[in-house]
Amino acid sequence: MSRSYETSSQWRLMWRKFKKHRLALIALPLLLLLYLTAVFCGFLAPNLPETRFVDYKNSPPQKLRFVDEEGKFHLRPFVYGYKMEIDKESFRRTFTADTARKYPVHLFVKGDSYKLLGFIKSDVHLFGVKDGNPLFLMGTDKLGRDLFSRILYGSRISLSFGMAGVALTLVFGVIIGGISGYFGGWVDTVIQRLIDLLISIPTIPLWMALAAALPRTWSTAQLYLGMIVIFSLIDWTGLARVVRGKLLSLREEDFTMAARLSGASHARIIFRHLLPSFYSYLIVTTTMAIPTTILGETALSFLGLGIQAPAVSWGVLLKDAQTLQTLAHQPWLLWPAAFIVLTVLLFNFLGDGLRDAADPYK
């Protein structure tokens, strides 16, 4: 045991340490599952995100049931249909479960056609009810659109935004922090003051101002890219600090001197010799930055400054749940919040586990 420990590679040691962090070990597969859901949302969602079921506006979630009214157990789950009632005084329409109508849920149901991965045409959905009857596991919004399907489709933007935003932040952070730490001197001073400057402006108001400046005429893709640029322009400071601190100490090491004497270029020394010695820290910092970025997009879209409807992201969906009236009458509109919280918590657990693993020699 101890021998294998001594001869193990660094990555192997990290994996060992990582395995000890229970929560992180659970978080990793769950996150993969979430991302797979986003990729295959067309297949997994029973409805299309933009289909309006005009007869079922603001209908509450249907419960997936196994036991019916008479207490009989069904192996195949089913949902009850809706019964609409109109309040005589307020004229509000409310829906209740209609136990007279039962719709069994089938696997691989044919429904509306969609494009899997953007190019494979299909009309098979993982599950659904037959003959175009409604299946709203998390209720519908005010236009009668299926919230569950919209959340699945929305995860595409919300989840990918975290990755893409952090990728660009990583580029900025590593390059600027690298220059700052490696060259030192006045370059370092200028960059450090720039970081001080960015940190002293309250982040969310700054995000809001920059996001509001994106032209309203832009398409969703342009807005998405624009917001990624905004986030990374503000967010690189933390990463740059990590990179700078590490480089400041590493550049004094003998192996750096050796590389310099052998005539290696600055870029080669930084990227080939210095960066690899703290990859693990970069990975940890990056993982921790993903949930922040996801939340940033959510917050801005929630405020109406980010991704705009008809595109769906979790923030756009939450926008419907902004007022007390809607919260009081349609509390199921808060479902996207549950997905956001879950994702963010999972990323934090993962990051925590990675941090423990980052320094396996401790």
Add this chain to the structure above:
Amino acid sequence: MLSYIGFRVLQVIPLLFAISVIVFIIIQLPPGDFLTSYVDQLKLSGNDVDESMIMNLTSQYALDKPLYMQYFIWMKNILLHADFGTSFQYKMPVSAVIGERLLLTMAISFISMVVIWLIAIPIGIYSSTHPYSPMDYAFSLIGFIGLAIPGFLIALILIYTVYSQTGVAITGLSSPAYAEAPWSMAKVWDMVPRMIIPVVIIGLSGTAGLIRVTRGMMLDELSKQYVTTARAKGLSERKLLWKYPVRTAVNPLISTVGWTLPTLISGEAIVSIVLNLPTTGPILLNALMVQDMYLAGSFILILSVLTVLGTLLSDILLAVLDPRIRYGGASA
């Protein structure tokens, strides 16, 4: 000491200048200048737009001059006359729109900060002296949630929970009776209980973060040899804890004021929108939506300047408390 303060103050000046430039850029960002939107707005509301009025405004904001001149005039008006420009949405000077709301934002952020300190430091000390105890785990869990979930989501969930359980709407900062009333002691007293919810929501993530930092610092200190020595010499646990490790561990925390304050103000902006508080958040959002840029820019400018001054104060405070920084000089 004086030379240290002088040095820090001198450092702040270029920072403030840079902030003002950034804010000026933000004001200029939306397509078209503020006058065009103003005139459009007037036309939309069916008003006659007087040519001479446009001329007047053009010269007042130097819109016919190059950008750098516009910047200087904008700065001159702010520095000499405290004139932040005009909000076309309210048809009032920006300073008149901002004043009261800014005060409330600062009050809420400041109270949150005090609450964070009062709660987090004792908990952090407790967790470090009882590591891996059930309470330590409980605090860690709360901390995890507080750090991971942003204030505006907690606010949404809290509004719903409180409303569905009790039927009470916790939005707003004044009860209806006082909403439009002028300022008085009674109005302030009415606000106090309503401030609890925003303060708790805004302070949650900060508390979580500070508990973590305090706990870590304390654990570092407690494992040092002087603690062992003191214990070996028979010092009471109480004195052992409070006399040295706590003081050493809390000292660096003061420097965290610098980054806590902007986070609080930043978090307040969005929580106040959800909770519909009469602070800067909702009005900033609205100003950005209709591109009332002088109003929006002024908010960001003032919030940033206050942040910088807060950081400066905390640095000076730290220097007062910690001679190492005072005599170490420039490195801070």
